[in-house]
Structures are given as C-alpha cells and as structure tokens.
Amino acid sequence: MQHKKNNHYLNELKKFVNDNYQNDKIRTGFINNFEAWPSGKVETWRLSRLGGLARKKLSPLAFSKNEKISCNKILTDCYTLAFNDGVYIETLSDKLPESIEINLLKTSELKTFFDSIENFDIFSHPTLNISGACAKELVKIKIKSNSKIEKPIQIVQSGGKQKDSIHPLIFFEIEEQASVSILEVFNSNSGLITPLELFRIKKNAKLDFVKIFEDKPETHNLSLSIKILEEDASCNCFSLIKGGNFTRHETHAFLRGQKCKFDFNGIYLTSKNNHHDFTSVIYHEVPNCESSQKVRGVLADRSTGVFQGKVVVEENAQKTSAQQMSKAVLLSDQANSNSKPELEIYADDVVCSHGATVGELDEDQIFYLVSRGISKDKARSILTEAFLSEIVEGSVDKLFFELVHSKTKLELKNMLNLNYD
Amino acid sequence: MAILNINNVHLNVEEKQILKGISLSVNKGEVHAIMGPNGSGKSTLSYMLAGREGYELESGQVLFDQMDISTMSADERAKAGMFLAFQYPVELPGVSSMNFLREAVNSRRKYLGEAELNHLDFVKEARRIAKEMFIKDEMLKRYVNVGFSGGEKKRFEIFQMSMLNPKVAVLDETDSGLDVDALKIVSDGVNNFRSKENSVILITHYQRLLDYIVPDYVHILADGVIKKSGGPELALHVEKNGYAGIINAA
Numbered sequence: 050m051q052h053k054k055n056n057h058y059l060n061e062l063k064k065f066v067n068d069n070y071q072n073d074k075i076r077t078g079f080i081n082n083f084e085a086w087p088s089g090k091v092e093t094w095r096l097s098r099l100g101g102l103a104r105k106k107l108s109p110l111a112f113s114k115n116e117k118i119s120c121n122k123i124l125t126d127c128y129t130l131a132f133n134d135g136v137y138i139e140t141l142s143d144k145l146p147e148s149i150e151i152n153l154l155k156t157s158e159l160k161t162f163f164d165s166i167e168n169f170d171i172f173s174h175p176t177l178n179i180s181g182a183c184a185k186e187l188v189k190i191k192i193k194s195n196s197k198i199e200k201p202i203q204i205v206q207s208g209g210k211q212k213d214s215i216h217p218l219i220f221f222e223i224e225e226q227a228s229v230s231i232l233e234v235f236n237s238n239s240g241l242i243t244p245l246e247l248f249r250i251k252k253n254a255k256l257d258f259v260k261i262f263e264d265k266p267e268t269h270n271l272s273l274s275i276k277i278l279e280e281d282a283s284c285n286c287f288s289l290i291k292g293g294n295f296t297r298h299e300t301h302a303f304l305r306g307q308k309c310k311f312d313f314n315g316i317y318l319t320s321k322n323n324h325h326d327f328t329s330v331i332y333h334e335v336p337n338c339e340s341s342q343k344v345r346g347v348l349a350d351r352s353t354g355v356f357q358g359k360v361v362v363e364e365n366a367q368k369t370s371a372q373q374m375s376k377a378v379l380l381s382d383q384a385n386s387n388s389k390p391e392l393e394i395y396a397d398d399v400v401c402s403h404g405a406t407v408g409e410l411d412e413d414q415i416f417y418l419v420s421r422g423i424s425k426d427k428a429r430s431i432l433t434e435a436f437l438s439e440i441v442e443g444s445v446d447k448l449f450f451e452l453v454h455s456k457t458k459l460e461l462k463n464m465l466n467l468n469y470d
Numbered sequence: 471m472a473i474l475n476i477n478n479v480h481l482n483v484e485e486k487q488i489l490k491g492i493s494l495s496v497n498k499g500e501v502h503a504i505m506g507p508n509g510s511g512k513s514t515l516s517y518m519l520a521g522r523e524g525y526e527l528e529s530g531q532v533l534f535d536q537m538d539i540s541t542m543s544a545d546e547r548a549k550a551g552m553f554l555a556f557q558y559p560v561e562l563p564g565v566s567s568m569n570f571l572r573e574a575v576n577s578r579r580k581y582l583g584e585a586e587l588n589h590l591d592f593v594k595e596a597r598r599i600a601k602e603m604f605i606k607d608e609m610l611k612r613y614v615n616v617g618f619s620g621g622e623k624k625r626f627e628i629f630q631m632s633m634l635n636p637k638v639a640v641l642d643e644t645d646s647g648l649d650v651d652a653l654k655i656v657s658d659g660v661n662n663f664r665s666k667e668n669s670v671i672l673i674t675h676y677q678r679l680l681d682y683i684v685p686d687y688v689h690i691l692a693d694g695v696i697k698k699s700g701g702p703e704l705a706l707h708v709e710k711n712g713y714a715g716i717i718n719a720a
Binding site: 411412413414416417418419420421422423424425427431432434435436437438439 | 520521522523543544549556559560562563564565573577578581
C-alpha cells in the first residue's frame with residue numbers, strides 16, 4: 050500500500066501528542082497507526098484523492114488562549130451545543146434538561162467502543178487515528194432512557210484557521226426507548242477538520258440526525274461516523290454537503306439488533322473546483338433489518354462528486370432489506386460525478402437493490418417549461434430544485450425540513466448563477 | 471389582420487431539410503387545421519413556431535403579432551402569446567402543477583403589464599377553469615403530468631392554454647390517444663377558447679377532431695410544403711380518398 054507522505058504534518062501530530070498526552074498509550078497508539086495520507090491506490094480513496102490535503106502545511110491547533118469566540122446558531126427553538134476548535138463551550142451553549150447529559154470521557158472508554166467493533170477496515174482511517182490521538186476533549190452526549198426530547202439539539206462546530214487542523218470527537222449514546230432529533234452544522238475555517246463521531250443507539254431508541262456541511266471554501270473536512278444499532282433501534286440520517294473545498298462524509302453502520310432500521314441519505318451541491326464525497330458502509334449482521342442509502346448531487350463548474358456505498362449482508366442476516374440509489378445532475382461539461390454502489394451478500398433470503406445515474410438536465414423538460422413563458426434560467430432552477438426536493442421530502446425530519454429546503458434552494462441559486470458567468 | 475404570417479420558410483433538422491418553403495397566413499379569430507401524412511413536417515412546424523432549439527429558420531420569415539419571431543427566444547414567444555399544446559406532454563417529477571402554472575401565468579401577466587396573481591387569487595382562478603374542464607383538484611396537486619393518463623395529459627395541456635389565454639394556440643395532435651369522451655372535453659375547451667381575438671392551429675392526422683372543432687381552413691402539408699388549402703370539405707375529401715391523390719396532383 051502506497052501512501053502520500055507529509056512529514057511536516059506527521060511530525061506536528063506526533064509532537065502534539067507527545068507534548069500533551071505523553072503517557073496516554075491509547076492516544077500514542079492511534080498516532081502510531083497514522084503513517085501518511087492514503088494514496089489514490091487505496092481503493093476507498095481512489096475517487097477522492099488527498100493530494101491537495103497532503104500539500105497543505107498544517108499543525109494541530111494548540112490549546113487556545115482565550116480567543117474571542119462566537120457561535121452561529123441556525124435554529125432558535127432548540128438546545129444549542131457550541132463547539133469551538135473541537136472543544137465544547139458551555140458558556141455559549143444552552144442549559145440542558147436532565148434527560149440530556151454531557152460528560153467528558155477518558156480515552157479508555159474510546160477503546161472499549163472500538164474493541165466492540167472488531168472491524169479492521171476502519172482502524173486505518175485517517176480521521177479515526179488523528180482524532181483518536183489529538184481530540185482535545187472526548188465529549189459524550191447521552192440521552193437518558195425513556196426520554197423523548199421534544200426540542201431538537203443543535204450542534205455547531207466552528208473555529209480554526211487555515212493553518213490549523215482541528216479534531217472534534219463526540220460520542221453519542223441514545224439509551225433504550227429514548228428519542229431525539231439532532232442538527233449538526235459544520236462551519237469551520239480550519240485547513241482540516243476531522244470530526245469523529247461514535248454512536249451507540251440502544252434498544253428501541255430513535256435518532257434523527259441532520260448534518261449540514263458548510264465549511265469555509267478552503268477547508269478539508271474528513272468526517273467519520275461509526276454507528277452501532279441495537280434491536281428495534283432506528284436511525285435516520287440526512288446530510289447536506291454544500292461547503293468546503295473537499296468534504297468527505299463517511300459513515301460505517303453496524304446493524305447488530307434485529308429489526309433495526311438505518312437510513313443514510315443526502316444531497317451534495319458542489320461548484321468551482323470543490324469535491325464532495327458520500328461514503329458509507331452498512332453491515333447487516335443480524336436478520337430482519339432495513340437500510341437505505343439515497344444520495345443526490347448537483348455539480349457545477351469543474352467540481353467533482355462521489356458516492357460510494359457498500360452494503361455487507363452477513364450469512365445469518367436473512368430477510369435483510371437494503372437499498373442504494375445515487376443520482377447526479379451535471380450543470381457543466383467539466384463537472385464529474387462518480388458512483389460506486391457495492392453489494393456484498395452472503396445470505397440468500399434478502400432484498401437488495403442498487404443503482405446510479407449521472408446526466409444533464411433533460412432538454413425536453415427544459416423546453417416544456419420554456420414554452421410556457423418561463424425563462425431558461427428559471428427552468429433550470431425549477432428542475433434542479435425538483436430533482437432534490439424529492440429526496441428532501443422523503444427523508445428529512447419535519448423539524449429540519451424548512452431549514453434544509455431553504456439552504457438547498459439558496460445554494461442552488463448561487464450555483465446556477467455561477468454557471469452562467 | 472394576420473396575427474401569424476409564415477412566409478416561404480425553409481428549415482433543416484439535423485441537416486435534413488424538413489420544411490421546404492411553407493407559407494401560411496392566420497388572421498385573428500381563425501381556426502386552421504393542418505393535416506398531412508407522417509413525416510410531412512407537422513411537428514417540425516409546431517416546434518419552429520414555439521422556438522425549440524435546433525428548429526431555427528434556414529430562410530424565410532415568420533411574423534407573429536407583427537414581430538419577427540427569429541429574434542425572440544421560446545419563453546419570449548410564449549409570454550407574447552404563442553402556445554404549443556404538446557403531442558407528448560412532458561412529465562416533471564418534483565414540480566408541482568400549481569406552482570408550475572402560476573409561474574407560467576405570472577410570466578405572461580408580467581409581460582402584458584398586468585399585476586401578478588397572488589397564490590390565493592391564482593388558486594381560485596385555476597379551480598374555476600379546472601372545473602369547466604372536468605379537471606379534479608386532486609390532479610392539480612400532483613407533479614406536472616406525473617401519473618396522468620394519456621387523456622389527462624392532453625386535457626391538462628388545454629387547461630394550461632385556457633389559463634394562459636394565448637393569441638395563437640398550436641395544438642399538435644392533441645386528439646391522438648383520446649377516447650370519445652376525452653375528445654369531447656378537449657374540443658369543448660378549444661371551442662370555449664375560440665374568440666374574435668384568439669387563433670388556433672390544429673395539427674391532426676384525422677378528420678375526426680374536425681367534427682368537434684370546425685375549422686375555417688384546412689391545409690394539407692406534405693413533404694415540407696402546403697400542397698392544398700380549402701375549407702372543411704377538404705378534410706372530408708382526405709378522409710374518404712386519402713392524401714395520395716392531393717399530393718400527386720399538386
């Protein structure tokens with residue numbers, strides 16, 4: 050396996066861990082695991098090359114010196130949890146009800162989580178190793194059992210400068226019978242952000258999670274989520290990627306309890322020379338579970354987009370139902386979208402489907418609208434919006450519907466104008 | 471006075487000559503039927519009038535309401551009052567029928583210097599006209615043409631025409647695929663639309679439609695030119711004897 054060496058950053062990371070966590074064997078273990086950025090020869094990174102990132106001169110952000118910080122809240126009627134440079138800022142956050150608990154964990158608890166996964170594929174992931182080693186805080190958000198959180202939780206991740214890399218690490222525990230809706234917004238200004246998020250969704254718990262990636266134009270965001278679902282648990286994730294120079298949103302979900310349900314849907318809107326990537330691996334380990342991965346992309350200018358979704362159905366995971374669908378619309382000749390749906394099925398009584406389409410807007414549809422007196426620009430915007438609204442309507446929690454809808458619409462407007470310049 | 475004047479138009483589609491010197495003059499308030507065998511250029515004529523890309527004039531001139539249409543984009547023509555009812559109406563998944571129609575109606579109103587309709591007034595007007603055309607509310611709630619039957623699609627075209635109140639409506643084989651009941655509803659829609667101000671060009675294969683919408687003139691289009699023009703009796707002649715006699719004689 051070949052790697053892109055970036056000795057400067059590697060040395061900086063090692064120094065950071067050495068200076069701050071010299072005696073923490075778990076952290077040093079993670080950093081020793083990270084030798085270099087994966088190269089394009091590594092299959093899972095073939096379509097999302099990290100050359101641009103490897104050329105950046107970055108250092109992990111040192112502990113802050115009480116800089117003035119703020120939190121851009123999007124929703125008002127919610128519990129806001131503000132994070133700056135990956136650190137939970139209680140003073141900018143809302144007071145929480147008793148059913149929501151926030152704690153700082155020790156790295157040993159991280160190890161317990163990973164030991165329960167036993168999946169070697171993930172252990173080489175740069176985000177896992179960098180954030181595992183360098184996260185300043187291991188924040189645990191717990192939703193206590195049997196509690197229904199009526200107002201959504203809003204997590205805002207900001208901070209950093211272009212020379213910095215920041216490494217938020219959050220561990221979500223949704224206890225039995227609990228239900229919660231969470232919105233997380235990334236508007237980081239750092240050169241690199243490696244959010245590592247771990248989820249344990251317990252028996253009969255329900256989680257709706259909407260992520261919005263709107264980092265600054267130069268930012269690399271390598272987000273990694275690892276989710277474990279227990280019996281009858283349900284997890285509905287929707288992500289909107291509309292920012293950052295390079296955003297990869299990678300999810301690994303382990304369906305471990307019967308009748309659990311996992312949805313990983315999303316939209317990417319990319320323009321200029323940006324690159325957005327949805328990568329997911331769903332492991333059906335037990336029978337009678339359902340999963341779906343539906344991603345739609347709109348690409349303008351010289352941008353690129355990737356969907357790589359993999360479903361692994363283990364031998365005893367009979368009666369699995371898994372769907373994958375990726376669709377992309379190219380607004381420019383120079384934009385490029387790659388889809389790589391994969392099924393790895395070892396059980397024989399399953400319903401699995403996958404498909405992918407890439408194309409331009411339909412000329413017949415444009416003409417139909419134009420022939421009714423609607424301008425060509427407006428027709429294109431109506432059709433792209435319609436293309437995306439189908440998936441938003443079908444998969445976004447109603448609490449966040451308007452937010453996702455309006456953000457999508459606004460970004461599309463910018464993209465379509467850009468394209469006509 | 472001629473609202474539409476097509477003068478010696480030649481047009482190529484993908485380098486193949488389709489219209490070979492067609493001329494036609496339509497006055498306000500007239501209904502013209504254009505009949506002709508397959509491949510005669512009927513649909514090309516309708517796309518040319520509506521301004522579809524790839525259907526630009528090779529030579530000749532078209533004046534619509536005194537304006538040279540070669541200088542107008544498709545949406546400008548529509549706003550100025552040109553309407554094409556599609557032979558195969560296009561499905562627009564994700565686009566609500568009501569929003570689509572309101573966008574279209576308001577584009578035209580804006581062009582005419584009229585105030586744009588707000589949502590409520592628009593819905594009221596749409597429901598009123600829909601009712602006349604036996605279009606159910608439920609159909610207006612769907613995405614444009616999605617899940618519509620063939621007949622519903624054609625009815626929806628005529629409904630759009632009624633909402634937009636164009637100066638010239640070109641109906642491209644609106645009768646194809648309609649059963650007798652649907653044909654009656656569509657024809658009633660067109661007949662209600664007929665007035666001293668509005669003109670209609672009916673493109674059709676069959677004389678049947680002309681029993682319901684009686685034209686002022688009938689033209690036989692073949693091989694890219696109008697071979698013969700006459701009154702409604704010409705359509706009956708074609709029905710009885712076919713196109714061959716007329717085309718060969720011309």
